[in-house]
Amino acid sequence: MTTTTEQNPNIYQLARLIQDIDCGMLTTIDEDGSLHSRPMERTSDIQADGTIWFFTNASTHKVFEIKNSQQVNISFKSDDAQRYISISGIAELIKDRQQMQHFWKPELQAWFPQGLDEPDIALLKINITRSDYWDSESQFQQETITL
Template sequence: MNAHKAVEKDPREALIKEMKDLRAGMLGVEGTHQHMQPMTHYPDWDRNEIWFLTSKDTDLVRSLSPGAKAHFCVMSADQDFDACLRGTLTETRDPGKLEEIWSPVAAAWFHGGKEDPDLTMLRLALEDAALWGSSASALKFGFEIAKANLNEDEKPNIGTHRVITF
Protein backbone atom coordinates (compact mmCIF):
# COMPACT_ATOMS: atom_id res chain seq x y z
CA MET A 1 0.00 0.00 0.00
CA ASN A 2 1.37 3.43 -0.90
CA ALA A 3 1.75 6.15 1.73
CA HIS A 4 -1.23 8.11 0.39
CA LYS A 5 -3.64 5.23 0.96
CA ALA A 6 -1.98 4.17 4.23
CA VAL A 7 -2.31 7.66 5.75
CA GLU A 8 -5.95 7.86 4.69
CA LYS A 9 -6.78 4.37 6.02
CA ASP A 10 -5.01 4.52 9.41
CA PRO A 11 -2.69 7.49 10.03
CA ARG A 12 -1.27 6.16 13.31
CA GLU A 13 -0.41 2.77 11.78
CA ALA A 14 1.14 4.51 8.76
CA LEU A 15 3.33 6.57 11.09
CA ILE A 16 4.44 3.51 13.07
CA LYS A 17 5.27 1.56 9.92
CA GLU A 18 7.17 4.38 8.25
CA MET A 19 9.22 5.22 11.35
CA LYS A 20 10.17 1.56 11.74
CA ASP A 21 11.83 1.75 8.32
CA LEU A 22 13.74 4.98 9.09
CA ARG A 23 17.03 5.28 10.91
CA ALA A 24 16.76 8.93 11.96
CA GLY A 25 14.85 12.19 11.77
CA MET A 26 15.39 15.82 12.71
CA LEU A 27 14.76 17.01 16.27
CA GLY A 28 14.47 20.64 17.35
CA VAL A 29 13.32 22.61 20.37
CA GLU A 30 10.73 25.35 19.76
CA GLY A 31 11.83 28.93 20.35
CA THR A 32 15.57 28.26 20.59
CA HIS A 33 16.49 29.55 17.12
CA GLN A 34 18.73 26.52 16.72
CA HIS A 35 18.79 24.30 13.69
CA MET A 36 17.12 20.93 14.01
CA GLN A 37 19.55 18.08 14.57
CA PRO A 38 19.62 14.55 13.14
CA MET A 39 18.74 12.00 15.81
CA THR A 40 18.09 8.27 15.89
CA HIS A 41 14.65 7.62 17.34
CA TYR A 42 13.41 4.88 19.63
CA PRO A 43 9.61 4.97 19.68
CA ASP A 44 7.53 3.52 22.50
CA TRP A 45 4.11 3.51 20.85
CA ASP A 46 2.38 1.99 23.88
CA ARG A 47 3.27 5.13 25.83
CA ASN A 48 3.23 7.59 22.90
CA GLU A 49 6.86 8.52 23.50
CA ILE A 50 9.97 8.76 21.41
CA TRP A 51 13.35 8.34 23.09
CA PHE A 52 16.74 9.64 21.99
CA LEU A 53 20.28 9.05 23.22
CA THR A 54 22.61 12.03 23.10
CA SER A 55 25.50 13.79 24.80
CA LYS A 56 24.88 16.07 27.75
CA ASP A 57 27.01 18.81 26.20
CA THR A 58 24.96 19.31 23.02
CA ASP A 59 23.20 22.57 22.20
CA LEU A 60 19.98 20.58 22.09
CA VAL A 61 20.30 19.46 25.71
CA ARG A 62 21.56 22.83 26.92
CA SER A 63 18.56 24.56 25.32
CA LEU A 64 16.00 22.52 27.24
CA SER A 65 13.84 24.24 29.81
CA PRO A 66 10.95 22.84 31.86
CA GLY A 67 7.98 22.17 29.60
CA ALA A 68 10.05 22.64 26.41
CA LYS A 69 8.12 21.81 23.25
CA ALA A 70 9.93 20.07 20.41
CA HIS A 71 9.31 18.82 16.90
CA PHE A 72 10.65 15.63 15.38
CA CYS A 73 10.37 15.42 11.59
CA VAL A 74 10.82 12.41 9.34
CA MET A 75 10.64 11.76 5.60
CA SER A 76 10.53 8.34 3.97
CA ALA A 77 13.28 7.25 1.61
CA ASP A 78 10.69 7.12 -1.20
CA GLN A 79 9.70 10.72 -0.41
CA ASP A 80 6.04 9.72 -0.32
CA PHE A 81 5.61 10.11 3.45
CA ASP A 82 6.40 13.05 5.71
CA ALA A 83 5.58 13.58 9.37
CA CYS A 84 6.16 16.22 12.00
CA LEU A 85 5.58 15.04 15.57
CA ARG A 86 5.23 17.48 18.44
CA GLY A 87 5.38 17.12 22.19
CA THR A 88 7.17 17.96 25.41
CA LEU A 89 10.89 17.14 25.44
CA THR A 90 12.60 16.33 28.71
CA GLU A 91 16.02 15.10 29.71
CA THR A 92 15.63 12.04 31.85
CA ARG A 93 17.50 8.93 32.89
CA ASP A 94 15.53 5.69 32.70
CA PRO A 95 17.78 2.64 33.25
CA GLY A 96 15.09 0.22 32.07
CA LYS A 97 14.48 2.14 28.84
CA LEU A 98 18.24 2.53 28.32
CA GLU A 99 18.66 -1.24 28.60
CA GLU A 100 15.82 -1.72 26.10
CA ILE A 101 17.16 0.65 23.42
CA TRP A 102 20.93 0.21 23.88
CA SER A 103 22.65 -1.13 20.76
CA PRO A 104 26.07 -1.47 19.13
CA VAL A 105 25.33 1.81 17.33
CA ALA A 106 24.85 3.63 20.65
CA ALA A 107 27.97 1.95 22.04
CA ALA A 108 29.99 3.42 19.15
CA TRP A 109 29.11 6.93 20.35
CA PHE A 110 29.47 6.32 24.07
CA HIS A 111 32.71 4.46 24.76
CA GLY A 112 31.94 4.33 28.48
CA GLY A 113 28.92 2.18 27.68
CA LYS A 114 25.61 2.70 29.43
CA GLU A 115 27.47 4.33 32.33
CA ASP A 116 29.24 6.91 30.12
CA PRO A 117 29.12 10.21 32.07
CA ASP A 118 28.36 12.12 28.85
CA LEU A 119 25.32 9.97 27.98
CA THR A 120 21.85 11.33 28.56
CA MET A 121 18.38 10.43 27.38
CA LEU A 122 15.68 12.63 25.92
CA ARG A 123 12.01 11.71 26.02
CA LEU A 124 9.52 13.29 23.64
CA ALA A 125 6.04 12.86 25.13
CA LEU A 126 3.90 13.02 22.00
CA GLU A 127 0.93 15.36 21.79
CA ASP A 128 0.15 15.38 18.09
CA ALA A 129 1.56 14.74 14.65
CA ALA A 130 0.91 16.03 11.15
CA LEU A 131 1.26 13.40 8.42
CA TRP A 132 1.41 13.73 4.67
CA GLY A 133 1.14 10.79 2.31
CA SER A 134 1.51 10.97 -1.43
CA SER A 135 1.74 8.61 -4.33
CA ALA A 136 5.25 7.44 -5.16
CA SER A 137 4.16 7.09 -8.79
CA ALA A 138 5.96 9.52 -11.09
CA LEU A 139 3.26 8.87 -13.70
CA LYS A 140 0.43 9.89 -11.33
CA PHE A 141 2.40 12.94 -10.20
CA GLY A 142 3.03 14.03 -13.79
CA PHE A 143 -0.60 13.47 -14.76
CA GLU A 144 -1.91 15.54 -11.85
CA ILE A 145 0.53 18.39 -12.54
CA ALA A 146 -0.37 18.44 -16.24
CA LYS A 147 -4.10 18.34 -15.45
CA ALA A 148 -3.78 21.25 -13.01
CA ASN A 149 -1.76 23.29 -15.50
CA LEU A 150 -4.46 22.80 -18.14
CA ASN A 151 -7.27 23.93 -15.84
CA GLU A 152 -6.74 26.97 -13.62
CA ASP A 153 -9.58 25.87 -11.32
CA GLU A 154 -7.90 22.55 -10.52
CA LYS A 155 -5.19 21.74 -8.00
CA PRO A 156 -3.03 18.61 -8.24
CA ASN A 157 -4.39 15.68 -6.22
CA ILE A 158 -1.15 13.99 -5.24
CA GLY A 159 -1.60 13.30 -1.58
CA THR A 160 -3.38 13.51 1.71
CA HIS A 161 -2.81 15.27 5.03
CA ARG A 162 -3.92 14.11 8.46
CA VAL A 163 -3.33 15.35 12.00
CA ILE A 164 -3.47 12.85 14.83
CA THR A 165 -3.60 13.45 18.57
CA PHE A 166 -1.93 11.10 21.04
Protein backbone atom coordinates (compact mmCIF):
# COMPACT_ATOMS: atom_id res chain seq x y z
CA MET A 1 0.00 0.00 0.00
CA THR A 2 1.31 3.44 -0.91
CA THR A 3 1.28 6.05 1.80
CA THR A 4 0.86 9.71 0.96
CA THR A 5 1.32 12.74 3.16
CA GLU A 6 -2.45 13.22 2.95
CA GLN A 7 -2.95 9.96 4.90
CA ASN A 8 -1.05 11.41 7.89
CA PRO A 9 -2.57 14.78 8.80
CA ASN A 10 0.49 15.91 10.78
CA ILE A 11 2.89 15.25 7.90
CA TYR A 12 0.44 16.81 5.45
CA GLN A 13 0.14 19.95 7.59
CA LEU A 14 3.92 20.30 7.91
CA ALA A 15 4.42 19.71 4.17
CA ARG A 16 1.86 22.42 3.43
CA LEU A 17 3.64 24.87 5.75
CA ILE A 18 6.96 24.61 3.92
CA GLN A 19 5.77 23.87 0.37
CA ASP A 20 6.68 27.36 -0.91
CA ILE A 21 9.99 27.68 0.98
CA ASP A 22 13.03 26.35 -0.86
CA CYS A 23 15.82 27.18 1.57
CA GLY A 24 16.16 26.51 5.27
CA MET A 25 18.85 26.90 7.91
CA LEU A 26 20.27 23.54 9.01
CA THR A 27 21.71 23.58 12.54
CA THR A 28 24.09 20.88 13.73
CA ILE A 29 26.00 20.36 16.97
CA ASP A 30 29.77 20.81 16.74
CA GLU A 31 32.15 18.57 18.69
CA ASP A 32 32.52 21.22 21.42
CA GLY A 33 28.73 21.34 21.87
CA SER A 34 28.25 24.65 20.06
CA LEU A 35 25.53 25.08 17.46
CA HIS A 36 26.45 25.69 13.83
CA SER A 37 23.94 26.78 11.16
CA ARG A 38 24.12 27.10 7.41
CA PRO A 39 21.62 27.56 4.56
CA MET A 40 20.52 24.43 2.73
CA GLU A 41 18.45 24.15 -0.43
CA ARG A 42 15.53 21.79 0.14
CA THR A 43 15.83 18.80 -2.21
CA SER A 44 12.43 17.29 -1.58
CA ASP A 45 9.04 17.88 -0.16
CA ILE A 46 8.38 16.18 3.14
CA GLN A 47 7.94 12.51 2.32
CA ALA A 48 5.05 10.38 3.54
CA ASP A 49 7.37 8.65 6.01
CA GLY A 50 8.22 11.98 7.70
CA THR A 51 11.61 12.55 6.08
CA ILE A 52 13.08 15.50 4.23
CA TRP A 53 16.17 15.35 2.02
CA PHE A 54 19.08 17.66 1.14
CA PHE A 55 22.06 17.19 -1.18
CA THR A 56 25.51 17.79 0.29
CA ASN A 57 29.16 17.02 -0.18
CA ALA A 58 30.07 14.06 2.03
CA SER A 59 33.35 15.60 3.21
CA THR A 60 31.86 18.80 4.67
CA HIS A 61 32.12 19.82 8.30
CA LYS A 62 28.35 19.46 8.76
CA VAL A 63 28.63 15.77 7.86
CA PHE A 64 31.43 15.39 10.42
CA GLU A 65 29.17 17.06 13.00
CA ILE A 66 26.25 14.79 12.12
CA LYS A 67 28.42 11.70 12.53
CA ASN A 68 29.15 12.87 16.10
CA SER A 69 25.60 13.98 16.90
CA GLN A 70 22.72 13.10 14.62
CA GLN A 71 20.31 15.60 16.21
CA VAL A 72 19.65 18.52 13.85
CA ASN A 73 17.22 21.36 13.40
CA ILE A 74 16.04 23.02 10.20
CA SER A 75 14.33 26.38 10.36
CA PHE A 76 12.26 27.90 7.57
CA LYS A 77 10.73 31.35 7.10
CA SER A 78 8.32 32.17 4.32
CA ASP A 79 9.03 35.28 2.27
CA ASP A 80 5.46 36.20 1.46
CA ALA A 81 3.73 35.31 4.73
CA GLN A 82 4.61 35.64 8.34
CA ARG A 83 5.24 31.96 8.87
CA TYR A 84 8.14 30.41 10.80
CA ILE A 85 8.80 26.67 11.03
CA SER A 86 11.33 24.80 13.18
CA ILE A 87 11.87 21.12 12.42
CA SER A 88 13.84 18.80 14.71
CA GLY A 89 15.05 15.43 13.58
CA ILE A 90 17.72 12.79 13.26
CA ALA A 91 20.11 13.09 10.29
CA GLU A 92 21.99 10.45 8.39
CA LEU A 93 24.24 10.49 5.34
CA ILE A 94 22.99 8.47 2.36
CA LYS A 95 25.16 7.64 -0.67
CA ASP A 96 22.57 5.62 -2.57
CA ARG A 97 22.80 6.41 -6.29
CA GLN A 98 19.14 5.52 -6.95
CA GLN A 99 17.96 7.88 -4.19
CA MET A 100 20.16 10.66 -5.60
CA GLN A 101 18.67 10.18 -9.07
CA HIS A 102 15.19 10.31 -7.56
CA PHE A 103 15.79 13.64 -5.78
CA TRP A 104 18.04 15.38 -8.33
CA LYS A 105 16.85 18.77 -9.68
CA PRO A 106 18.63 20.79 -12.39
CA GLU A 107 18.86 23.81 -10.04
CA LEU A 108 21.37 21.86 -7.94
CA GLN A 109 23.91 22.12 -10.77
CA ALA A 110 25.05 25.46 -9.27
CA TRP A 111 26.41 23.61 -6.20
CA PHE A 112 27.31 20.37 -7.94
CA PRO A 113 28.72 21.32 -11.39
CA GLN A 114 29.29 17.67 -12.36
CA GLY A 115 25.75 16.79 -11.35
CA LEU A 116 25.35 13.26 -10.05
CA ASP A 117 28.88 12.50 -11.29
CA GLU A 118 30.28 14.77 -8.56
CA PRO A 119 32.68 12.49 -6.67
CA ASP A 120 31.74 13.68 -3.16
CA ILE A 121 27.97 14.03 -3.63
CA ALA A 122 25.62 12.53 -1.05
CA LEU A 123 22.21 13.05 0.52
CA LEU A 124 21.29 14.11 4.03
CA LYS A 125 18.15 12.33 5.14
CA ILE A 126 16.40 14.01 8.06
CA ASN A 127 13.91 11.84 9.96
CA ILE A 128 11.56 14.44 11.41
CA THR A 129 10.64 13.96 15.07
CA ARG A 130 8.97 17.26 15.91
CA SER A 131 8.04 20.58 14.38
CA ASP A 132 6.97 23.91 15.85
CA TYR A 133 5.51 26.75 13.84
CA TRP A 134 4.22 30.25 14.21
CA ASP A 135 2.13 32.09 11.64
CA SER A 136 -0.22 35.00 11.27
CA GLU A 137 -3.23 32.64 11.04
CA SER A 138 -2.55 31.35 14.55
CA GLN A 139 -1.83 34.87 15.84
CA PHE A 140 1.80 33.80 16.37
CA GLN A 141 0.90 31.21 18.98
CA GLN A 142 3.31 28.33 18.95
CA GLU A 143 1.81 25.16 17.48
CA THR A 144 3.60 21.82 17.73
CA ILE A 145 3.33 18.99 15.22
CA THR A 146 4.58 15.67 16.54
CA LEU A 147 5.25 12.96 13.98
